Amino acid sequence: MMPAIAGRRHRLHFVIGWFLLLASPSLSLAQADGEDGPDYSRKGADSCFACHDDQATLAVFRTPHAVPTDSRTPFGHDQLQCEACHGPGGEHAARVRRGQERPGVIAFGEGATGTVAEQNAYCIDCHASDTGLGWHGTAHDDDTITCAGCHTSHAASDPVLETSTQAEVCFDCHQQQRTQSLKPFAHVVDEGKMDCGSCHSVHDTTFDAMLVRQTLNQTCHECHAETRGPHLWEHAPVAEDCSTCHEPHGSNHPGMLTMRGPMLCQSCHSQAGHPSLAQDSDSLPSGIASQYLLGQNCMNCHGQVHGSNHPSGSKLMR
Ligand code: HEC
Ligand code: HEC
Ligand code: HEC
Ligand code: HEC
Ligand code: HEC
Ligand code: HEC
Ligand code: HEC
Ligand code: HEC
Ligand code: HEC
Ligand code: HEC
Structure with a gap:
């Protein structure tokens, strides 16, 4: 998947390069509809606005992705704008005959039909260094969840x-x-x-x-x-x-x-050391009206449960 896309992008840049050399220098986005190449729309975002100009869609322009002066962003010079993320949308944006189904683009979220890898490929293409080496092989790997599963792209x-x-x-x-x-x-x-x-x-x-x-x-x-x-x-x-x-x-x-106090400690420490059953004071045998128990909590005496630096703190009491 990835190499194919990288290849296509290269080809696209190449085509754009030729357009820029041979055609109008003001051309910001070119159609890269070659013999076997991907079918991008003619006018980039402007093609899409014909049908998608609602506020939710336009919110993408309030994000760090829409910085025209930053050529690395989807809306930077020479970039593919909407199609940098949604993939080639030429056929999708074109007129369809009555009864004919509109070809799709890469969609995200609940309505998405593409695989996880397909949805992530365009994001990773630009963000390989942000997602890092750790991405592949973690539980959030691109085989299991999508970038868009966590990230919202159309929101300020x-x-x-x-x-x-x-x-x-x-x-x-x-x-x-x-x-x-x-x-x-x-x-x-x-x-x-x-x-x-x-x-x-x-x-x-x-x-x-x-x-x-x-x-x-x-x-x-x-x-x-x-x-x-x-x-x-x-x-x-x-x-x-x-x-x-x-x-x-x-x-x-x-x-x-x-777990609660004494039980937590007693999950490792035997009750044999000093009496530590959670009895009420009435039921205690006289003589050992146990101070160990009245507090109901080992921490009353062994307060330094995380370790002690006191010379005589071996029992974690100070
Ligand atoms: C001629 C009208 C038209 C144009 C132009 C158009 N779209 Fe669409 N788009 C639609 C329609 C209709 C749907 C709903 C399709 C469906 O529900 O099957 C849609 C759906 C979508 C979806 C959501 C897909 C989904 O499954 O939820 C995305 C994303 C999208 N379009 C992106 C684009 C992009 C990017 C462009 C520009 C390259 C574009 N569209 C241009 C008509 C258009
Ligand atoms: C054409 C390249 C490109 C594509 C494709 C792209 N991004 Fe970005 N993205 C950028 C650039 C550039 C920035 C700004 C980075 C910076 O300022 O350092 C950015 C910023 C971000 C940020 C940080 C936003 C913030 O508020 O700081 C997130 C998150 C992000 N992108 C996620 C995504 C996701 C998810 C996708 C795919 C749906 C995606 N990007 C597709 C280039 C791209
Ligand atoms: C779209 C679904 C989805 C979202 C959103 C999501 N996760 Fe996960 N996460 C998963 C799946 C699937 C796994 C792997 C199965 C599992 O451990 O439940 C996972 C696993 C994890 C793990 C365990 C990793 C391991 O190696 O055991 C952590 C930690 C985690 N997610 C944290 C987060 C945090 C933090 C967020 C929000 C920033 C988040 N997740 C958002 C789906 C998601
Ligand atoms: C104070 C640190 C801390 C914070 C904050 C934290 N986690 Fe964790 N998380 C851990 C540790 C430590 C583990 C390792 C397993 C364990 O002991 O539960 C873990 C494990 C997980 C796991 C894997 C659980 C499993 O059973 O494998 C998921 C999923 C997870 N965290 C999600 C989240 C989400 C979502 C949030 C934010 C709501 C979050 N964590 C906030 C420390 C934290
Ligand atoms: C499980 C939720 C989750 C998924 C999935 C996810 N991200 Fe993120 N992303 C985050 C969080 C949380 C941050 C904030 C920084 C951090 O904690 O690493 C972030 C930060 C970013 C940033 C900004 C980095 C910066 O330092 O400003 C970019 C770019 C980004 N993600 C891109 C992606 C891409 C691309 C994918 C898919 C390959 C992706 N993310 C998948 C949760 C997610
Ligand atoms: C940075 C990548 C990125 C760019 C650029 C981008 N989109 Fe999206 N688009 C997404 C993601 C991710 C979603 C899923 C919802 C979200 O994250 O907000 C989405 C969702 C959509 C949807 C479906 C909304 C829904 O109801 O599910 C439409 C339609 C759409 N985008 C059209 C466009 C158009 C038109 C443009 C150009 C003006 C554009 N997108 C630019 C990433 C992008
Ligand atoms: C997961 C098991 C575990 C739990 C839970 C636990 N401990 Fe310990 N504790 C140990 C081990 C192991 C030692 C070291 C024993 C040794 O060196 O003989 C120790 C040592 C001690 C010592 C010093 C004993 C000595 O002989 O010097 C005290 C006091 C102590 N624990 C109190 C507590 C208290 C109070 C709690 C509850 C807050 C608690 N422990 C919970 C495992 C545990
Ligand atoms: C009233 C104070 C007090 C309470 C409450 C208390 N201890 Fe102690 N504990 C001591 C004293 C004093 C020693 C030192 C006995 C010695 O040096 O012979 C001690 C010693 C220990 C030791 C070291 C081994 C041993 O038996 O000498 C462990 C383990 C221990 N206590 C665990 C606990 C646990 C678990 C609890 C809670 C169920 C608890 N203590 C409640 C005062 C207390
Ligand atoms: C990013 C900072 C941060 C990290 C990392 C962190 N904590 Fe905390 N922790 C806090 C803050 C802040 C509080 C609240 C302190 C307060 O209320 O005084 C807290 C409180 C606690 C408390 C006391 C809760 C109470 O009810 O008194 C415990 C126990 C605790 N953390 C354990 C952990 C453990 C275990 C980890 C590692 C898995 C961890 N913390 C990692 C910031 C952190
Ligand atoms: C043997 C059990 C045990 C282990 C292991 C343990 N703690 Fe605790 N911790 C406790 C007990 C008991 C308390 C007191 C809880 C209460 O407020 O009643 C406590 C309290 C805390 C508090 C609340 C503030 C304070 O100091 O009273 C923090 C923070 C904390 N622990 C962090 C940690 C961290 C970080 C680790 C690992 C380095 C850790 N604990 C390991 C038993 C443990």
Whole structure:
């Protein structure tokens, strides 16, 4: 797919070059309808306006794609304008006989009939360096979802690029994360202070779960530097993986914990060390009216759960 398109573009530039040399120098867009070449419209956007001049379509002129002075953009000098993204539209824009079906162009979104690769090829043709090497082989690879699945091209501002609106775009496909983000304890993505992109790099990473840093912990340390070791007294699971105890997208437990206080700790620490069953004080055997339990939470004593730098902090108590 890709090489074919690159080839066609080359040919087109070549043709335009000849037109520019031989014909009117004011010609901004030429028809490149060769023997076997693609069939572009005669007048570029002007051809399309005959039928598509609604506000939604015209909004494309308020985007960074419509900078005539920037020859890299679709509306730059010598570029194919609408057809830079929608592909050759000569036949589509031409008159059709009654009863005859209008040939299509590349369309995006729900009505799209072309494959994902076809929809992405024109975007990638110009944006190979933005989407990066990481694009191929990630879960958002061009075999699975389209650029237009996240990006809106006919809008003055693209919602996926704005912190306050990005999550909604992602939630379209990621329902589980939507549910989690609505839980009482969550990162503030739903309020627009952070976005999914604070932790994920959606098209330019080779790291697991498309994280912005190589490991999960390094990703968290970007903002929570205080939890980064080395500590004099490490707490093994912290140095290993924050998500053993925290659910990064949100949870029902304070501190975005994966489980409630004592249960979380007891999922690894035996109850034999000191009594730690969640009993009420009446049921306690006298003598060990346990201070360990009254607090109901190991953190009341072992407050330095992320590690301690105190000389006598080996039990993570100071
Ligand atoms: C003569 C009228 C006419 C012209 C000129 C025209 N179109 Fe269309 N276009 C249509 C019609 C009619 C449809 C709806 C087709 C359908 O629903 O099957 C359409 C649909 C589309 C769609 C949406 C396809 C979809 O499946 O939702 C795109 C994108 C499009 N045109 C782009 C262009 C571009 C780019 C140009 C200029 C190169 C252009 N059109 C020129 C009549 C035209
Ligand atoms: C003819 C080349 C070309 C094509 C085709 C093209 N783009 Fe672009 N695009 C550009 C240029 C140039 C910029 C501006 C880059 C800059 O300012 O650094 C841009 C900017 C963008 C931006 C950033 C917008 C912003 O608000 O900052 C996004 C997102 C984008 N393009 C996505 C797409 C998608 C999706 C497609 C396919 C539907 C596409 N582009 C097709 C050339 C192109
Ligand atoms: C899963 C959603 C998603 C998909 C799919 C996606 N993008 Fe993006 N894109 C983003 C987000 C989010 C950003 C904001 C920067 C970032 O986090 O990397 C972005 C940024 C960009 C930018 C601006 C880069 C800059 O630094 O200004 C361009 C250009 C772009 N995308 C092009 C594309 C192209 C081309 C495709 C298809 C190959 C594509 N994107 C697919 C979500 C997506
Ligand atoms: C940068 C690439 C790009 C350029 C340039 C571009 N489009 Fe689009 N077009 C898209 C994408 C992507 C969509 C899907 C909806 C969206 O992202 O806003 C779309 C959607 C459409 C639709 C269908 C709208 C619908 O209801 O689904 C029409 C019609 C259309 N474009 C016509 C045009 C015309 C006419 C031009 C030139 C004036 C143009 N486009 C320029 C990328 C582009
Ligand atoms: C059009 C649908 C769609 C949209 C929109 C979308 N994704 Fe995805 N995403 C997928 C699919 C499909 C997968 C692969 C299957 C899966 O893991 O669910 C995926 C996987 C992921 C993964 C897991 C990657 C891995 O390697 O395990 C992350 C992280 C992710 N998406 C983040 C995002 C973010 C952030 C956004 C918004 C900027 C977003 N997605 C928007 C469809 C989408
Ligand atoms: C604070 C960092 C952070 C933020 C913000 C964040 N994520 Fe994640 N995400 C992670 C981590 C870490 C993982 C690795 C798996 C795990 O532990 O859940 C992950 C995994 C994922 C996965 C893959 C889940 C799986 O089961 O494979 C998807 C999809 C995803 N995130 C989507 C999103 C979306 C959408 C947003 C924005 C609403 C978002 N994330 C915001 C940190 C974050
Ligand atoms: C882009 C910055 C950023 C990144 C990256 C980040 N966080 Fe956060 N985190 C925040 C902010 C901001 C808060 C809210 C702080 C506050 O309310 O004082 C927060 C709060 C928290 C809280 C406390 C929540 C509460 O209810 O008290 C936990 C736990 C947490 N983050 C864990 C993580 C984990 C685990 C990761 C890595 C997967 C991570 N964070 C990555 C910015 C970040
Ligand atoms: C062994 C379990 C465990 C691990 C692993 C863990 N934490 Fe925590 N974390 C906790 C507990 C317990 C709290 C207190 C929660 C509360 O508010 O009740 C907490 C609280 C937090 C808070 C809230 C502010 C604070 O310091 O009280 C942040 C931020 C945080 N953790 C980040 C991280 C990061 C980043 C990592 C990985 C480097 C990590 N945690 C690993 C158990 C853990
Ligand atoms: C994922 C398993 C895991 C979880 C959950 C966990 N820990 Fe640990 N903890 C460990 C490991 C492993 C060690 C190191 C044990 C060793 O060195 O003998 C440790 C060490 C400790 C120590 C120091 C013990 C000593 O002998 O020096 C304390 C205190 C401690 N944890 C308290 C807690 C508390 C409080 C919680 C709940 C907030 C908790 N742990 C949750 C695995 C866990
Ligand atoms: C009232 C304070 C207090 C509470 C509450 C408490 N601990 Fe401790 N914990 C201690 C003290 C004091 C030690 C040190 C005992 C020693 O040095 O012999 C200790 C030691 C430990 C150790 C080290 C191994 C051992 O048994 O000596 C672990 C692990 C531990 N506690 C886990 C927990 C867990 C899990 C909880 C919650 C279920 C918890 N603690 C609640 C005070 C407390």
